[in-house]
Amino acid sequence: MSPVTAMYVAQAIHGLTYGMLLFLVASGLTLIFGMMGILNLAHASFFMLSAYFCYQVVAWTDSFWIALILAPIGTGLVGIIVERFLLRKVQKLGLGHIGDLLLTLGIALVISEAVKTIWGTESHQVLIPPSLQGLVTVAGLEYPIYRLFIIGLSLVILGALAFILFKTRLGMIIRAAVSDRDMVSALGINMPRVFMFVFGVGTLMAGVAGVAAAPMLTVFPGLADQIGLDAFVVVVVGGFGSLLGAVVVSLFLGELNSFGIQFIPRLAPVLVFLFMALVLSFKPMGFFGERDE
Amino acid sequence: MPTWGMGGCSVFLEINDLNTYYGPSHVLQGISLTVAKGEIVALLGRNGMGKSTTLKTIMGLAKPKSGQVVFQGNSIFGNPPHKVSMAGIGYVPEERRIFPNLSVEDNLLIGVKGGVIDQSNPDAWTLEKMYEVFPSLKKRRTNKGANLSGGEQQMLAIGRALMGNPSLLLVDEPTEGLAPIIVEAVRDILAEINKMGVSILLVEHNLNVAMSLAHRVYLMGKAHIGFVGTVKELDNNPDARAQYLEV
Ligand SMILES: Nc1ncnc2c1ncn2[C@@H]1O[C@H](COP(=O)(O)OP(=O)(O)O)[C@@H](O)[C@H]1O
Ligand SMILES: [Mg+2]
Numbered sequence: 250m251s252p253v254t255a256m257y258v259a260q261a262i263h264g265l266t267y268g269m270l271l272f273l274v275a276s277g278l279t280l281i282f283g284m285m286g287i288l289n290l291a292h293a294s295f296f297m298l299s300a301y302f303c304y305q306v307v308a309w310t311d312s313f314w315i316a317l318i319l320a321p322i323g324t325g326l327v328g329i330i331v332e333r334f335l336l337r338k339v340q341k342l343g344l345g346h347i348g349d350l351l352l353t354l355g356i357a358l359v360i361s362e363a364v365k366t367i368w369g370t371e372s373h374q375v376l377i378p379p380s381l382q383g384l385v386t387v388a389g390l391e392y393p394i395y396r397l398f399i400i401g402l403s404l405v406i407l408g409a410l411a412f413i414l415f416k417t418r419l420g421m422i423i424r425a426a427v428s429d430r431d432m433v434s435a436l437g438i439n440m441p442r443v444f445m446f447v448f449g450v451g452t453l454m455a456g457v458a459g460v461a462a463a464p465m466l467t468v469f470p471g472l473a474d475q476i477g478l479d480a481f482v483v484v485v486v487g488g489f490g491s492l493l494g495a496v497v498v499s500l501f502l503g504e505l506n507s508f509g510i511q512f513i514p515r516l517a518p519v520l521v522f523l524f525m526a527l528v529l530s531f532k533p534m535g536f537f538g539e540r541d542e
Numbered sequence: 543m544p545t546w547g548m549g550g551c552s553v554f555l556e557i558n559d560l561n562t563y564y565g566p567s568h569v570l571q572g573i574s575l576t577v578a579k580g581e582i583v584a585l586l587g588r589n590g591m592g593k594s595t596t597l598k599t600i601m602g603l604a605k606p607k608s609g610q611v612v613f614q615g616n617s618i619f620g621n622p623p624h625k626v627s628m629a630g631i632g633y634v635p636e637e638r639r640i641f642p643n644l645s646v647e648d649n650l651l652i653g654v655k656g657g658v659i660d661q662s663n664p665d666a667w668t669l670e671k672m673y674e675v676f677p678s679l680k681k682r683r684t685n686k687g688a689n690l691s692g693g694e695q696q697m698l699a700i701g702r703a704l705m706g707n708p709s710l711l712l713v714d715e716p717t718e719g720l721a722p723i724i725v726e727a728v729r730d731i732l733a734e735i736n737k738m739g740v741s742i743l744l745v746e747h748n749l750n751v752a753m754s755l756a757h758r759v760y761l762m763g764k765a766h767i768g769f770v771g772t773v774k775e776l777d778n779n780p781d782a783r784a785q786y787l788e789v
Binding site for chain 1: 655
């Protein structure tokens with residue numbers, strides 16, 4: 250393989266890694282919006298919170314693997330508590346979208362201040378576990394093992410999510426609720442409980458992404474900024490509530506980012522938004538949008 | 543309380559002085575009505591009077607401000623939709639509201655309460671029984687809900703509600719926009735379901751369909767009930783028809 254091809258492949262894997270992490274964050278965001286019409290402004294904060302949980306668990310146990318299990322579960326639990334005791338109450342007030350937006354913005358601010366208070370403003374290093382350090386050589390090309398691990402981990406979670414959504418009754422209920430949640434509840438299904446589950450799973454997946462990202466990006470208070478914006482773009486461009494849209498657009502944005510930085514570094518920061526503006530001017534509901542509200 | 547033509551049947555659903563608002567607009571102003579066990583009751587009136595809102599309020603999809611809703615002796619006033627459904631009330635909404643991205647069979651299965659068909663109960667609805675009553679759905683079982691004709695969607699909406707084995711069915715404008723031959727089919731299905739013992743509260747703009755099915759009729763004026771009586775009494779009351787039905 251020529252050096253140029255090798256460079257392209259390396260860049261593509263780089264993009265794929267970020268695209269997969271982005272998918273883990275964006276899929277929860279899009280499902281929560283699709284089912285409840287809530288744009289969760291705190292979603293990326295859960296990603297960051299989980300990265301801090303990971304840092305803390307590693308500090309205590311010296312094991313990335315324990316952190317990979319505990320941090321997302323802890324984050325998911327925080328998500329469930331937020332849904333059950335805050336979001337559900339605010340929704341009952343009947344303030345419409347403003348209520349949800351203010352509450353989730355508030356939660357984002359609280360998480361952001363809390364991590365600074367607890368862990369300080371400096372960045373913390375999380376080491377890649379020894380078994381995932383270094384490079385593997387495949388077909389004459391060297392790949393960082395940790396990036397391949399992230400891609401594999403994301404694929405496993407994507408598979409599990411697809412299984413739940415398309416092979417279980419719960420998934421059937423979630424898919425139906427994305428198009429008409431009132432009708433689902435009129436069939437005897439306890440939607441608040443289903444939504445609590447979806448919110449928990451959504452934050453858990455953001456949590457997995459947070460742990461996976463921690464060793465690559467280090468853990469610091471601004472960790473969620475870029476992925477939060479990008480996840481928002483994914484949901485808008487992919488179509489609110491569309492999981493397929495989230496997969497496709499996440500992967501595309503990952504590559505756009507990666508190659509953008511490589512070839513047009515000065516434009517790279519705005520490329521994502523150019524892309525969003527372009528798509529929305531042709532498809533205002535996003536590529537795979539089903540809702541017509 | 544008068545019990546027009548109910549012939550001593552027990553009251554099954556009883557609504558008293560129900561008030562519902564959409565924001566500031568007072569859409570139901572003291573609605574009272576009853577449905578007896580085994581009865582078909584038609585709720586008729588011009589557009590925008592509050593018929594759909596009455597059904598939605600019973601179902602818990604619109605929040606009532608005051609009044610009573612009693613079903614089989616228990617208050618269901620203000621209950622969330624899933625609890626109303628679990629109490630035994632099925633809902634066939636205006637515009638059908640089929641899940642477009644689910645297959646026909648999944649649209650039926652999602653109506654099964656708790657997700658498990660009760661095989662021990664010989665009266666419980668199963669897919670096989672459903673497909674006997676609705677052969678057209680069997681042919682389309684793997685199609686997406688979005689790909690059905692209007693008539694098929696209506697049958698599916700009825701079937702989906704039946705899969706929950708309701709004892710009372712709220713049906714909103716089931717013949718709207720359907721060809722005459724399909725209107726007949728829907729009418730016959732509703733009659734058949736009623737014969738199986740399911741009470742029905744029917745909102746219907748097609749007077750012939752309503753009159754041929756119903757035992758009793760309520761006519762709605764703006765936000766209130768203006769007339770109650772048997773089908774025969776409505777037949778003999780051209781004034782009521784003129785006031786509440788004719789355009
Ligand atoms: N979601 C809603 N928000 C505000 N007003 C509504 C809503 N749905 C219905 N209305 C109003 O409530 C009144 C009753 O509507 P509806 O119950 O649908 O009447 P009907 O079924 O008799 O045609 C109408 O004036 C309608 O415009
Ligand atoms: Mg109506």
